Amino acid sequence: MLRPQQPLPSPTPTTFVTSTPVKLPRATRFAKRVHIKTPTPQPERVTIPTRKISKIKAKDFNLNFYGRDVEDFIKRAERIASIEGANERDLAMKIAFWSEDKDIRYEIERMPGYEMEDRDQLKKEMISKWGKVEPERRHREDSLSILFNQTQQEGGVKSLSQYRKFIEEYYIISKYLLKYGYIKEENDSHIDVFDCSSPEIRSSATKEMIKDRTMVQARDGGYTLPEMDILRNSIEQRQNWRQKSLLKGNHNYQSQMKSKAKRKPDLKMIAGRRLSSK
Structure with missing residues (x-):
């Protein structure tokens, strides 16, 4: 007994770019759209290096200015600054703190070289102030x-x-x-x-x-x-x-x-005075 022939399966249609769009399933058409959050680009941060002031501790080197031997004091201060890696500006900023005498500190702080943080200018001013025959005696009886x-x-x-x-x-x-x-x-x-x-x-x-x-x-x-x-x-x-x-x-x-400048002169009064004087 012969079996009936079964129909051959229809070939799957192939779609191309130019083909007619095919309807999408209902689940795909009405699905919620998902937005993918992409990170916003931020500008690159550039850090500017700040100037580090070297820490020179005068007590560690037994450095103190009493108002005499100013040349020796400046030489010692320059050597210590070079050892600690301090520059000329750091030395000019800190030299006033290396004296326990308040009057000497006051006079150094009033010098133009200290205010401008100029080591060479401050050095000249200190030598002219205390580099004398009697540097300790700053004031006399009179x-x-x-x-x-x-x-x-x-x-x-x-x-x-x-x-x-x-x-x-x-x-x-x-x-x-x-x-x-x-x-x-x-x-x-x-x-x-x-x-x-x-x-x-x-x-x-x-x-x-x-x-x-x-x-x-x-x-x-x-x-x-x-x-x-x-x-x-x-x-x-x-x-x-x-x-x-x-x-x-x-x-x-x-x-x-x-208030006087804001006031305007009364012309009628001035004219009346002139007529009465005549």
């Missing part, structure tokens, strides 16, 4: 009298900034003279300090100290000046009050001038 006479010849201390500069220089000189026995007490010259103020400041400070009873009355009816600290505080208060009053007066004067 240094205070020279300071007082010069200040009085200029008309006395008139502003708060001038007074602070004057009193700072006075303390540097008096501390040096006390240290080496040129004067006995600091209060010996407090009268001269008071006389270096302007007459206006002396008068107002005297009235204020008499009012506050900080000035002691003598047997003949006069008054004696108080100690240096009380005297200095009184002078500073009067200087500060005077500076504020001057600034306030200048501000009032400028405001008055501005």
Whole structure:
């Protein structure tokens, strides 16, 4: 018995680029679209190397400047800086800290070479300051009298900034003279300090100290000046009050001038005055 012939399987259609698009299944057509997040490109960070200041510890090398033998001190400082790998700028920045004397540090910090961080300039200034026959003796017995006479010849201390500069220089000189026995007490010259103020400041400070009873009355009816600290505080208060009053007066004067400039002249009034004068 012959079996019926089975139909041959239909060949699978081949699709090309130019063929008609075939419908996609439902599951594929209505599936959720998935967005792949790609990292956003960021600019490359460039780190600029900062200048590292070398740490030179003066205590490790027993380095201290006392105001004498400045040439030897500078030579030792330069050798230590070369050992530690410090450059000229580092040496100029740190040389003021290698002295335990506050007055010497103050004078070095006020030198132009230290402010500009110039090693060669600072070296010349230090040698010209302390590289003398007697480098240790920076002030003499008449240094205070020279300071007082010069200040009085200029008309006395008139502003708060001038007074602070004057009193700072006075303390540097008096501390040096006390240290080496040129004067006995600091209060010996407090009268001269008071006389270096302007007459206006002396008068107002005297009235204020008499009012506050900080000035002691003598047997003949006069008054004696108080100690240096009380005297200095009184002078500073009067200087500060005077500076504020001057600034306030200048501000009032400028405001008055501005208000006068804004006013317009009344032409009718001027014309009436002219007719009445005729």
